[in-house]
Amino acid sequence: MTSSKVRYLIFFQYFGTKYSGVMKAPSHQAILGVENYLEHAVSKLRPANDIRLWISSRTDSGVHALCNSLHVDIQRKDGKPPFSEDVLVKALNYHLQPEPISILSASIVPDNFHARYRALSRTYVYRLVTGCSHRSELPVFEKNLCWSVYGSHLNGTAVQEAAQFLLGTHDFSTFRSISSEMPFKSPVKTLHQVHITPSVGFLSHYTYRNLQFWELVFKSRSFLYKQVRRMTGALVQVGQGRLTPLDIKDLLEARDSMAFPQNCIAPPDGLFLKEVEYEEDFFLTAEESST
Structure with missing residues (x-):
């Protein structure tokens, strides 16, 4: 039995100097994107669903973010309840070590929410x-x-x-x-x-x-x-x-x-x-x- 899928809006920041940009880069590439590390951190939570991150704002190599955002759907295994926002933030920051990337906050949002297209x-x-x-x-x-x-x-x-x-x-x-x-x-x-x-x-x-x-x-x-x-x-x-x-x-x-x-x-x-x-x-x- 699996729990229901929950969509989260996540705000995050990063020091962009060492990355190819925020977007995901091919795994064989020498320099990866911020998304590669974010996706890896989410995968460490062992979700029941395939993970895809939807990032609101693209930044290039060398560009930093005091606050960027993304949405992601997470479904837990074995009927476990959805992650609370605080637990999700702490868990992701733990798995992002030692990268200069930090999760600022997470909020549960409706299933039709889109981090990119809903941005004002x-x-x-x-x-x-x-x-x-x-x-x-x-x-x-x-x-x-x-x-x-x-x-x-x-x-x-x-x-x-x-x-x-x-x-x-x-x-x-x-x-x-x-x-x-x-x-x-x-x-x-x-x-x-x-x-x-x-x-x-x-x-x-x-x-x-x-x-x-x-x-x-x-x-x-x-x-x-x-x-x-x-x-x-x-x-x-x-x-x-x-x-x-x-x-x-x-x-x-x-x-x-x-x-x-x-x-x-x-x-x-x-x-x-x-x-x-x-x-x-x-x-x-x-x-x-x-x-």
């Missing part, structure tokens, strides 16, 4: 720092966690002015990667939020010489492949005086990925998926799921 929005943060003449000058705790932009100055006001052109609904073809794996996906996206703010390093009480940290925040229901890194790269060019705010408007209106300036894309190191939002109504308690 995704928020990305890009961290960068000015004032470094060489990458070796970065504080040790910032290695692989921000983009060291050469130069001692970034005009945040000009960046914010340029960012306003990206707000709203547009055809973002210029900011889509030329090597997009989904060339037929609509390039029309609605950017709900984009702004730049001065920030601090991870150890805010310590002054890092003359370094200035910045954060660029982007919020939309979905993004095109490498759209955030391309927008970041172009905005940094504005901040350095190599492009004007009006140039961003012109790039947007060009609607041509070939119009994007060469060697302008931001590296993956400073990119973090910060948040995936859902409607509160989709969340169930363990008691509600059993009625």
